[in-house]
Amino acid sequence: MSVAGARRAAAPALPLRAEAPLVALESLGVRFGDVAALNGIDLAVRRGDFVALVGPNGAGKTTLLHALHGLVAHNGTRRMSVPAARVAMVFQRPFMLRLSAWNNLSVALWLAGLPRAEWSARAHEALDRAGLADLRERPARALSVGQQQRLALARAWAVRPDLLLLDEPTASLDPTARHEVESLLATFAAAGMTLVMSTHDLGQARRLAGRIVHLDRGTIRVDLPSADFFATRTDARADLLSRGELPWDV
Numbered sequence: 001m002s003v004a005g006a007r008r009a010a011a012p013a014l015p016l017r018a019e020a021p022l023v024a025l026e027s028l029g030v031r032f033g034d035v036a037a038l039n040g041i042d043l044a045v046r047r048g049d050f051v052a053l054v055g056p057n058g059a060g061k062t063t064l065l066h067a068l069h070g071l072v073a074h075n076g077t078r079r080m081s082v083p084a085a086r087v088a089m090v091f092q093r094p095f096m097l098r099l100s101a102w103n104n105l106s107v108a109l110w111l112a113g114l115p116r117a118e119w120s121a122r123a124h125e126a127l128d129r130a131g132l133a134d135l136r137e138r139p140a141r142a143l144s145v146g147q148q149q150r151l152a153l154a155r156a157w158a159v160r161p162d163l164l165l166l167d168e169p170t171a172s173l174d175p176t177a178r179h180e181v182e183s184l185l186a187t188f189a190a191a192g193m194t195l196v197m198s199t200h201d202l203g204q205a206r207r208l209a210g211r212i213v214h215l216d217r218g219t220i221r222v223d224l225p226s227a228d229f230f231a232t233r234t235d236a237r238a239d240l241l242s243r244g245e246l247p248w249d250v
């Protein structure tokens with residue numbers, strides 16, 4: 001069963017749909033000087049969603065992730081339904097402190113304000129989940145890039161964010177490491193985490209996400225359940241194909 005399918009089977013659909021969105025952007029715009037990076041964005045992310053943001057270079061994907069996080073000045077509205085919601089972000093290139101893998105996790109748990117009594121159990125569980133238990137004492141920066149990215153995901157998982165934002169999380173990885181990261185993300189999704197991920201890999205979007213948002217020049221052109229996006233020959237798909245964003249076999 002696909003990740004989206006597993007999630008549908010596990011989750012009671014109606015109560016989730018009835019809830020207020022975890023985060024909602026309404027008529028949101030972001031400018032950098034003369035550049036309108038985002039314009040008229042209406043986007044509601046609900047608990048348990050796995051949204052893939054797709055679109056060409058410069059479309060506004062990273063800016064939209066930052067807007068969801070509340071990190072950029074904007075016009076329009078950004079609403080979060082959970083007060084003091086935890087939002088975590090994972091980048092294309094993992095950023096590790098010059099500490100052991102274990103201590104990188106401990107620092108994240110400390111910064112998240114979690115009780116010290118919980119740190120050990122959370123760190124063990126997160127490292128196990130990421131397949132890094134044997135590497136816990138290694139300097140994080142001495143790990144391979146793929147291992148560091150799994151550590152970044154373990155670090156995010158350990159604090160149980162309400163929302164996990166991922167900016168092209170596999171763009172720097174070889175196929176094996178990419179597969180490992182995708183498997184880990186699938187376990188996060190199956191556990192009910194809410195994820196929004198930018199990617200240039202439409203195959204990856206199809207494998208992981210339940211919903212595809214296609215951005216172009218700062219506006220949302222398509223926002224569809226993944227099955228509908230890939231089942232229908234939308235203008236967006238044709239456009240992505242022509243720009244080389246979408247391989248022919250997806």
Ligand SMILES: Nc1ncnc2c1ncn2[C@@H]1O[C@H](COP(=O)(O)OP(=O)(O)OP(=O)(O)O)[C@@H](O)[C@H]1O
Nearest residue numbers: 032035036037055056057058059060061062063064
């Ligand atoms: N800090 C900034 N200052 C000025 N312009 C910016 C800044 N950040 C982004 N932009 C511009 O905003 C637009 C959207 O950029 P953004 O990085 O969000 O696109 P993207 O879809 O993530 O692109 P890519 O796929 O290349 O990562 C681009 O025109 C970019 O040049």
